[in-house]
Amino acid sequence: MTTRTASDPAPAPLLDLQALVVAVRRRRRLWCATALLGLLLGAALAVLKPPPPTAVAKVLVAHQADQPNDPGTLIRTDVALLQTTGIADQALKTLNSPQKPEDFMKEYSGAGLTNNLLQITATGRTDTEAQSRAKALADAFVADHVRRIKEAADAQAKALTDERDRMREELAQVNQSIGSGAQQTGPNASANLESLYASRAELTSRITDFGQRAAEAQVGTPALVAGTQIVDAPRAVRQSLPTTAATDGGLGLVLGLVLGLAVAAIGAVVADRPVLRREIAADLGASVLAELRRVPRRPPGRWRGRRSRAARARLATTLARTVRGSTEAVSVLELGCAHSAVEIALDLARELADGASAAGRPTDLESPGRELPGREPVAGEPSAGGPVVLVDGLPGPQLAKRRARPGDPTVIGGEPAAAVPGHQRRIGVGSVSPGTAWTDLQHLGTRTVLVVRAGHGSAAWLHTVARQLAEQRIPVLGVVLIDPDPRDRTDGTLWDGPRPAPRGRGERPARLLGPARRRTERLPMWTARVPDSDQEAR
Template identity: 65%
Template sequence: MTTNTTSESSASVHLLDLQALVVAVRRRRRLWCSLALVGLLIGAAVAVLRPPAPAAATKVLVAHQADQPNDTGTLIRTDVELLRTTRIADKALQSLKSPERPEDFMKDYRVTGLTNNVLQIEVTGDSDAQAVARAKALADAFVADHVRRMKASAQAEAKALSDQGDRMRHELAGVNKEIGDRSPDSDPKASASIESLFARRAELNSRIADFDQRAEEARMGTPQIIAGTQIVDAPRAVRHSLPRSAATNAAIGLVLGLVLGLAAAAVSTVVADRPVLRREIAANLGASVIAELRRVRRRRVRLWQRRRTRTARERLTATLARTVRGSTEPLSLLELGCAGSTSVIALDLARAMAADGPVVVVDGLPGLRRAHRGQKPGGPDVVGVEAAAAVPHEVRRLGVGSVAPGTAWTGLPDLGTQTVLVVRAGHASAAWLHTVARQLADLLIPVIGVVLIDPDPRDRTDGTLWDGLDTALRGHNERLAREKVTGRRPTERPSWAVRVPDSDQEAR
């Protein structure tokens, strides 16, 4: 007793199937590998055709008046920004006697703070000599500007301290005069006042000495800053290695091309919505995947691949022959994106069926008869669709046709009343697979199963519809056996003929 329980699928439909996306992107490896190769070639070509401009580099040691061991780099960042001003650029251009605008010259050099006291200046030019001259002029202009600013700061500080000391001396002179005007024979109150004046004079003397010392230190600190700010690495031309530059640009181009190719493959996969996995193709066609076969390619294949493909073809032929051997209804093979593979399968199946009696292949494909001309004599006869009506009823027919876009659906029953779909993975969109299933259901042509051509070798999904036994091989043979026992055909539309919606909107 066989129980067929049809339950509604409770699995939620994902907006994006990651497994299918990965498989589809991997199948489009020619696209992203080609873009990666193009990026590599473009990167290498750019390095060769557009070499970097001649450049020179120099390093400058900068001494600051407020240098501290725990400085976070604020002072050197200030120096970097000062070098990027038009004042420094203009001073350098004046020393070079160049008519170039400072704004344009600023675009030709780059300044980097290596440490808290070291600057690196990189300048480009029309030649190595010009680049070296530009770098030297820029470094000299910065050193001169830095020394001038430090001198001005030190002089301003020393002048402020000297002025403060002069004010203190003026006040000290007043205190000394007031002390000199006092009489020694004064009363006790006057004595206390004189003591306060002496204390004030001592304080003023101390402060004057302090201001003088600080002013002297300010003046002495400037020579140290002037001597400490200097060019420590003379300007020199930077040598560019063409092989290294080509390798670097090629690697960058390779990565960018690969990323662009993967992105293009992923976007096109999502937009095209072409099922690749067995599970998706079986669900969209409403029929189980009964066999898989490598795509017939024109290029030469390796010996072990040829042997493996031949074994798979023989196994597929035996499966199809065993399926249709107990049925008197004519069978058709309908291709979708794999006409060459379908022709090969049809001729192999016809030879296998010829052991049970005469077989005629009804050709609905333009290339089948051309492929048959190259076969050995004694094979099955191949006739066109227009000559199918003249075939005797005792001769078994095997139709070969197509369900590609533009198919004349009303002519499919002439090829066979039952069919096996031969579909290439990733060829048709989900909407077209729905259309094929719906048209075949409307024509009352049962789909025995699906032969998947060029499947993904890493696909581990299940292509069997376990809730639709009428479309599986076992269910189909049981139906034929029941028809032979009862001697009649069912008048109602079978379960496999349920209309398949073309879209989610139609399903709702």
């Protein structure tokens, strides 16, 4: 028996329903497209291939073995008999049609409405032809049903009559034996005569019974024949094209929606692409700094653009506070969102170039507005307000062919990055997509910020990225999540600190007074991965 302590992580569930629901909801374009496609295909099928003219007829069927509690076995037998070549051939003879019975059987059908009511549906090229076919089928079925009833009654009556005639012959032999026994004398003559009289009485009774049963078998047949008739003459079914299109479109919509949801769910399970903050943070081994919408190619709306710009400005300020005052180069590495990574790098470059040059001194992060004492710059160290250079390490032209605006930083390629003067600050922009040259990431920056699109990379690839960055000794300052699920309420913060020691019941923590009191607030997420060397440099 294995006991799991409080420090051990909880086992991962076999199927995370929350992640599955989020993944399916994120792929709403897929199942909405399949539902719309099903709707259009159903409506188009109703327009391009309208149903043929149809006629229906209803036949009341009387059965010899009708029972009030019949579960519908007899009427299902009638439906099966309707779909036989005998009835189809008889109907074709009535219609004088050269069509084969096997082909004609595909153009009509039957359905049991009740235990004794049969509905016949027939199609044709016109309404008149459909009505003629339904009438011929109804007449053929009634004639066949009546014939079978009469044949069954005649067969039963004949069997009873034959049994009665055989008994009459046996009675004649008994009467002859009685006449012969009356002339005999002896001790056993009277006993034999009494036995013959008893046999004659029994045979006479049985002959009478069989005669009555034969008569009754013929008496019930007319009632069954009269009870089997056409109660609803064949009539054409009026079909509305809008109604048919709406019905077929609704069925196509439901089928397409179910198919799209199934494909989305199966794809989410098979692909194993994390979409929740907690999953992405755990796979990359870094906390989530911020969540942003993907930067669109076309200008967004007024209100949406304002919210996005405000979120990007807050993120740029946060990153600038994190990297300002450090001599190490910083890189912005993207996974599935190159355009958003370029915009984040540009915002960070502008913030570093504009924000720090105003004061010339670092700002206390814990007390906004209060400046710390300045220090003399070290030789070769980039100044706080110095120029910023973007090192383009992206495989595509997102940064190289971007139209520069006034005040944008200088963009250089990855080759001359080492030739950048020491007083300039470098911000590398690269990618960690499949095919990345991991050894080149050191040239972009010794610390990095990952810009990851939710649901883009698989869990295995996120593990690969975290392992490769650890092997290259590139600490991750944090993760910027692009296109997160708006209903995601999971925590994307990693807690690596020591757990507090347990206290006894009623014991209170010590309260420090005066200058020895330490802050107990939670540090910002972006400081969770800052190396000790940077902490000492600050």
